[in-house]
Amino acid sequence: MTRSFSTDIVIIGGGIAGLWLLNRLRQQGFDAIVLEKSALGSGQTIASQGIIHGGLKYALSGVLSPASSAIAAMPEHWRRCLRGEGDVDLRGCRVLAPHYFMWSGGGYRSRLKTFLGSKSLRGRIDTLSAAKYPPFFQHSDISGALYQLSDFVLDTPSLIELLSSPHRDRIFKIEADSLRASVTDSGKIKSIELQSRSGAVSIHAQRYVLCAGEGNGALLEMLGIASPCMQTRPLHMVVVRTNHPQPVYVHCIGDDFGMTPRLTITSHPDGSREGGWIWYVGGELAESGVGRSSEEQQAEGRKQLSESFPWVDFSSAQWSSFQINRAEPRLPNLQRPDTAYVNSQQNLLITWPTKLALTPNLSDTVCKELAHQQITPQSSGSGEPATVLTECFDFPGIARPRWDAIFNADAAQPHTDSQS
Numbered sequence: 001m002t003r004s005f006s007t008d009i010v011i012i013g014g015g016i017a018g019l020w021l022l023n024r025l026r027q028q029g030f031d032a033i034v035l036e037k038s039a040l041g042s043g044q045t046i047a048s049q050g051i052i053h054g055g056l057k058y059a060l061s062g063v064l065s066p067a068s069s070a071i072a073a074m075p076e077h078w079r080r081c082l083r084g085e086g087d088v089d090l091r092g093c094r095v096l097a098p099h100y101f102m103w104s105g106g107g108y109r110s111r112l113k114t115f116l117g118s119k120s121l122r123g124r125i126d127t128l129s130a131a132k133y134p135p136f137f138q139h140s141d142i143s144g145a146l147y148q149l150s151d152f153v154l155d156t157p158s159l160i161e162l163l164s165s166p167h168r169d170r171i172f173k174i175e176a177d178s179l180r181a182s183v184t185d186s187g188k189i190k191s192i193e194l195q196s197r198s199g200a201v202s203i204h205a206q207r208y209v210l211c212a213g214e215g216n217g218a219l220l221e222m223l224g225i226a227s228p229c230m231q232t233r234p235l236h237m238v239v240v241r242t243n244h245p246q247p248v249y250v251h252c253i254g255d256d257f258g259m260t261p262r263l264t265i266t267s268h269p270d271g272s273r274e275g276g277w278i279w280y281v282g283g284e285l286a287e288s289g290v291g292r293s294s295e296e297q298q299a300e301g302r303k304q305l306s307e308s309f310p311w312v313d314f315s316s317a318q319w320s321s322f323q324i325n326r327a328e329p330r331l332p333n334l335q336r337p338d339t340a341y342v343n344s345q346q347n348l349l350i351t352w353p354t355k356l357a358l359t360p361n362l363s364d365t366v367c368k369e370l371a372h373q374q375i376t377p378q379s380s381g382s383g384e385p386a387t388v389l390t391e392c393f394d395f396p397g398i399a400r401p402r403w404d405a406i407f408n409a410d411a412a413q414p415h416t417d418s419q420s
């Protein structure tokens, strides 16, 4: 016998996009649920560097592009949430670094200097005097200029924990690839069909929202939707377990003044060493390293980091690397999306935040679209336990960071990240 459940909104995918949206919708009185096939945040979110940025790095070509103006408001939006004054309450979320930095090294060009000092960037970037350098950069070997950005860095596992814990009764782990949709001839979704430990389950909703990151590709194919189309951008990230006592959060800008910083570095707590740090390195190194083997990429990472920070002793550091995709809509002329992406078709919304930082923008757009479509809370189940679903499915748990799985492979904590 198929069991039935009705709700207002079904969200497919429990990364930052799905969980932020769940919080917004439930505040508005909607009954909403999240269906997740793996662990929460296990796609890009927990693997991200956690930088809440204002798009400055996209402005490195020397002009403020539309991308940088659309995202410029995001750091302050998130800061309001962290103070408990925003659209989602993030009080208690761990902030790894209250500021992010940009370091131009010794041989930077005057065009960059002029740009970084320009009027259009006022309030978004400060040139620091050496006395104000963070501890990592207080070293006699240092040359070039250090800039403090309005950006900051969040601990993504803590973010996912905070967004999911109040809604554990509305977030369900489904069997990977068991999800099917019953669709009318005109392309409207009638119901979502799932297999569970207690048999078949059919879920009906006013609207269905795809927030499955890279998984949106397979879901669109299953639904027979050709447009929008997804594209992935592969990255080859480097991870370093260092003994250096200070964390580092910085974009290192190369001499070529390109669109992408040479190195984008964040530091994350090492789960097995009190006070230890894992450095996580992206930027141009990760983009250009996609064709390199893991050994080659680690060697390149070691070379670049040693050259950049001669005062750091890497002799006992442990190195690793892994490949991961960013997922986003494919836009004409291979443009990079400059806001969160939301596309509405019948009773379906297809979304990609394109950046962690743009997640509030995604939820705002979805909420506005629902209001525009005159969708209001209707389900009588709102606020009641979703008994049918809790009997059939478990809470998915939160994904473990990749570096934790790499360096602490024997740790007792279960690892459910399917991609590592």
Ligand SMILES: Cc1cc2nc3c(=O)[nH]c(=O)nc-3n(C[C@H](O)[C@H](O)[C@H](O)COP(=O)(O)OP(=O)(O)OC[C@H]3O[C@@H](n4cnc5c(N)ncnc54)[C@H](O)[C@@H]3O)c2cc1C
Binding pocket: 012, 013, 014, 015, 016, 017, 018, 035, 036, 037, 038, 039, 040, 041, 042, 043, 044, 045, 046, 047, 048, 049, 050, 051, 052, 053, 177, 179, 211, 212, 213, 214, 215, 216, 219, 235, 237, 282, 324, 325, 326, 352, 353, 354, 355, 356, 357, 358
């Ligand atoms: C290495 C890296 C570093 C990054 N760093 C930053 C950064 O510093 N700052 C920034 O702003 N952005 C950054 N990004 C981008 C950012 O991480 C993503 O834009 C954002 O996390 C996407 O969130 P999401 O919820 O859409 O997708 P995801 O986090 O990928 O979540 C999708 C979820 O859907 C689930 N799912 C997939 N298919 C299905 C299905 N069929 N049924 C049910 N569930 C399904 C997955 O298991 C996953 O949990 C980075 C990305 C990468 C890869």
